[in-house]
Amino acid sequence: MPSETQQFWIMRDPLRCSGCRLCEVACSLHHEGTVWPEASRIRVYELVPGVDVPHLCSQCDDYPCVEACNFDALRVDERTAAVLVDPEKCTLCGACVVACPGRVPRIVPAKDHVLICDLCGGDPQCVKACSNAGYNALTLTPRRPSPLHKLYAEHPLETARRLAPQIYGEKQVI
Amino acid sequence: MLGGYHARLLVVDLSREKTSILELDEEVLRKYVGGRGLAVYLLYKELGNRWEQVDPLGPENPLLILAGPLTGFYPGIKVVVSGKSPQSNGVVGSVVSSEVGLELRAASYDGMMIRGASKDPVYILVNGDNVEIRGAEDMWGLRATELIGYINRKIYPELLRKSPAKGVPREPAYLYIGPGGESRVRTAAVMAKLAHAAGYGGYGAVMGAKKLKAVIVKGYGPLPRPAEPGKLRDLMSSVWEKLISRQSFRQWGTAAGGYSTGYVSSSEPIRNWQEEWHDRRELGVQSIETLWAKRFWGDYGCPTTCMKISVVRKGPYKGSVTDAPDYELIAYVGTNLGIFEPEKIVYMSSLVDELGLDAINTGNLLGFVAELYEKGLITRDMLDGVEPRWGDPDSFAKLLELIVERRSLGDVLAEGTYRAALKLSEMLGQDVTRYAVQVKGVAVGAHGVRSKLDYPQPHAYAASVQGGDHTSVATLPVDSDWGELWMVFADSAVICAFNAVDFKTMLAYYNAVTGASLSREEWFDQHSRRILALQRILLLLGGPDVYWDPRLHDDNPDRFYEPLPSGPRRGMSADRGEVSEMLRKYYAELGWDEYGVPTREELERLGLGEAYQLVRRVKNRFHLK
Numbered sequence: 001m002p003s004e005t006q007q008f009w010i011m012r013d014p015l016r017c018s019g020c021r022l023c024e025v026a027c028s029l030h031h032e033g034t035v036w037p038e039a040s041r042i043r044v045y046e047l048v049p050g051v052d053v054p055h056l057c058s059q060c061d062d063y064p065c066v067e068a069c070n071f072d073a074l075r076v077d078e079r080t081a082a083v084l085v086d087p088e089k090c091t092l093c094g095a096c097v098v099a100c101p102g103r104v105p106r107i108v109p110a111k112d113h114v115l116i117c118d119l120c121g122g123d124p125q126c127v128k129a130c131s132n133a134g135y136n137a138l139t140l141t142p143r144r145p146s147p148l149h150k151l152y153a154e155h156p157l158e159t160a161r162r163l164a165p166q167i168y169g170e171k172q173v174i
Numbered sequence: 175m176l177g178g179y180h181a182r183l184l185v186v187d188l189s190r191e192k193t194s195i196l197e198l199d200e201e202v203l204r205k206y207v208g209g210r211g212l213a214v215y216l217l218y219k220e221l222g223n224r225w226e227q228v229d230p231l232g233p234e235n236p237l238l239i240l241a242g243p244l245t246g247f248y249p250g251i252k253v254v255v256s257g258k259s260p261q262s263n264g265v266v267g268s269v270v271s272s273e274v275g276l277e278l279r280a281a282s283y284d285g286m287m288i289r290g291a292s293k294d295p296v297y298i299l300v301n302g303d304n305v306e307i308r309g310a311e312d313m314w315g316l317r318a319t320e321l322i323g324y325i326n327r328k329i330y331p332e333l334l335r336k337s338p339a340k341g342v343p344r345e346p347a348y349l350y351i352g353p354g355g356e357s358r359v360r361t362a363a364v365m366a367k368l369a370h371a372a373g374y375g376g377y378g379a380v381m382g383a384k385k386l387k388a389v390i391v392k393g394y395g396p397l398p399r400p401a402e403p404g405k406l407r408d409l410m411s412s413v414w415e416k417l418i419s420r421q422s423f424r425q426w427g428t429a430a431g432g433y434s435t436g437y438v439s440s441s442e443p444i445r446n447w448q449e450e451w452h453d454r455r456e457l458g459v460q461s462i463e464t465l466w467a468k469r470f471w472g473d474y475g476c477p478t479t480c481m482k483i484s485v486v487r488k489g490p491y492k493g494s495v496t497d498a499p500d501y502e503l504i505a506y507v508g509t510n511l512g513i514f515e516p517e518k519i520v521y522m523s524s525l526v527d528e529l530g531l532d533a534i535n536t537g538n539l540l541g542f543v544a545e546l547y548e549k550g551l552i553t554r555d556m557l558d559g560v561e562p563r564w565g566d567p568d569s570f571a572k573l574l575e576l577i578v579e580r581r582s583l584g585d586v587l588a589e590g591t592y593r594a595a596l597k598l599s600e601m602l603g604q605d606v607t608r609y610a611v612q613v614k615g616v617a618v619g620a621h622g623v624r625s626k627l628d629y630p631q632p633h634a635y636a637a638s639v640q641g642g643d644h645t646s647v648a649t650l651p652v653d654s655d656w657g658e659l660w661m662v663f664a665d666s667a668v669i670c671a672f673n674a675v676d677f678k679t680m681l682a683y684y685n686a687v688t689g690a691s692l693s694r695e696e697w698f699d700q701h702s703r704r705i706l707a708l709q710r711i712l713l714l715l716g717g718p719d720v721y722w723d724p725r726l727h728d729d730n731p732d733r734f735y736e737p738l739p740s741g742p743r744r745g746m747s748a749d750r751g752e753v754s755e756m757l758r759k760y761y762a763e764l765g766w767d768e769y770g771v772p773t774r775e776e777l778e779r780l781g782l783g784e785a786y787q788l789v790r791r792v793k794n795r796f797h798l799k
Contacts, residue, residue: 019473025475094340106340109338109394
């Protein structure tokens with residue numbers, strides 16, 4: 001458990017990611033009480049076999065999603081810096097999804113509010129699952145204001161396009 | 175009601191272009207569970223009364239894609255592909271790692287049944303509640319990586335636009351065939367991802383016969399509610415922990431077998447099983463791992479990640495990409511063809527993947543042809559100029575083209591090792607089935623029985639309801655771990671056998687998900703035997719082209735009775751007396767008669783009295799008492 005005062009973010013390394021999705025299983029068990037792939041707040045995309053792209057909120061310094069919400073449904077948790085959703089106020093309009101440079105927030109059928117990583121209140125289950133298995137594709141990292149976080153908020157197709165040639169060379173797999 | 179099921183299958187009829195739902199009742203699910211067990215039950219019910227007449231490559235044969243109650247809950251993800259097998263003419267539960275099982279469950283189905291056949295190439299797209307049969311003219315002919323690219327460029331963007339979710343839904347999962355399946359090659363696999371194959375059974379040919387290029391599935395909901403979520407979470411954590419502790423298997427996967435199965439166990443196929451021992455250190459996993467671009471690669475929920483990705487970065491085979499290759503491929507498209515260099519094996523493995531062929535059955539076929547060629551029984555002219563030579567991947571690549579395109583003798587070879595051997599025996603006027611290392615139309619997996627140093631017992635393949643399948647091996651005593659009755663559990667609950675733990679924990683898992691209170695005794699004395707008995711009966715019914723007389727075909731390939739020519743186990747071979755003794759014991763333990771036919775009493779005990787009508791047909795055909 002990280003200290004109470006220090007804020008953290010989840011650094012992700014697609015080159016270490018095995019595509020095992022233990023993170024997704026842990027996330028949906030924690031938040032939904034069952035295995036629910038689409039409702040996981042962290043998601044690993046594998047558009048191209050072996051090219052695994054972990055994808056989740058990276059808490060941009062300027063929080064464009066929070067800015068974009070017209071219903072006051074999103075706020076920044078002072079303690080963890082995570083984006084918290086107020087299910088009562090969320091109208092599922094999708095403005096936050098569009099505002100996010102990585103299209104990270106998710107609205108899925110059967111959920112009445114948008115899904116965004118809440119860092120599990122400071123003790124992220126996905127990171128535990130990943131590090132217990134020894135992959136360390138997700139690591140809990142002290143958070144300092146930095147424009148670099150935003151670079152991680154990227155559409156998974158873009159990330160996959162960049163990484164695919166490492167395995168497939170010139171083959172047109174994406 | 176049982177937890178962990180939607181208790182319904184999506185039925186797609188390609189002839190009528192209609193979809194419907196098949197509800198599954200609780201009693202059936204309790205007895206037949208899912209995956210292989212459910213496949214056997216559904217096929218028995220639907221086709222049992224005319225099994226012998228059903229052409230596996232005809233529209234009457236349904237293609238089944240079945241998850242199980244543990245799909246998505248138990249670590250790792252598998253799905254079972256089944257139907258009447260164009261290899262064995264029985265039922266094979268062909269297991270493949272694919273998130274299609276997960277996505278189907280997220281779309282509120284426990285599986286799919288695909289009926290009929292299309293005139294023109296099609297694919298099926300399941301997107302949430304929406305199911306479509308669509309033209310696949312542009313996809314027909316594509317190889318694996320081309321198809322992956324096509325789906326990423328043409329179909330995924332459409333899913334993004336039409337998704338009932340906002341944000342970026344994860345990519346759909348899909349099963350597909352390559353050019354091999356399109357040509358109805360009986361060694362063609364139903365493929366997933368890059369190199370994952372439902373290989374045994376030849377179901378790629380079934381898809382090809384239906385003109386079905388791919389099944390693409392995207393679901394959005396949760397898995398069906400487990401009965402006891404709290405217990406399930408505890409079990410999941412404890413199984414994760416057990417699997418994570420298996421470090422060397424995680425590190426090397428099955429690739430370590432490439433050297434050790436030959437050198438240590440003397441049970442690796444070499445040059446069509448003429449030998450089973452080698453000391454080629456360059457085949458050690460330490461060499462293979464130098465090609466790994468990804469050391470740990472896993473499917474949904476799997477902490478083991480025994481898959482690896484190999485890439486050849488220089489030399490004549492530059493650009494070849496495949497998984498580990500795992501042991502069966504190292505053996506079957508490597509040593510069985512006299513190829514011992516890792517780069518060449520990666521090339522061969524990538525080639526069979528690209529063509530959508532099962533490496534085990536296809537490597538077995540290539541080895542068979544190469545031996546006939548070596549012996550001068552078939553000539554260059556018969557092979558349209560191709561000269562298959564041990565150790566030469568380029569010659570085997572040409573042979574593969576010949577088979578997939580069904581050119582000249584390729585048309586005969588495309589029927590798989592056994593059927594090709596029958597036809598060639600006719601053409602050549604001499605028996606060449608003795609060079610076909612298969613059991614009941616299915617290639618024997620790359621674990622020989624002669625040295626007695628590997629896990630399959632002498633009768634393992636001879637008595638298996640899935641023929642040469644090295645995962646469903648007849649084992650004494652019948653309730654052994656890794657024996658057939660045990661494997662029927664793994665294949666029906668649908669878990670990855672490589673993630674299996676002690677049976678007690680797996681049962682507890684099943685009970686936590688379903689809320690049943692299944693005991694070990696009930697499984698090994700009742701449920702598993704019901705499934706195995708029906709699978710055995712359908713296998714012996716066989717047809718329409720070939721049949722298995724248990725007195726002749728419950729046996730090892732002839733080659734296993736030849737003495738091993740090399741290695742520390744030189745001179746050893748299978749022993750006919752011992753094999754028949756073990757067959758007799760195996761049948762007796764299962765309550766089957768001396769020919770391995772389930773008895774009326776046993777069927778009645780299992781509540782399958784009506785299946786005795788089918789048994790009668792078996793007995794009549796072979797004049798068994």
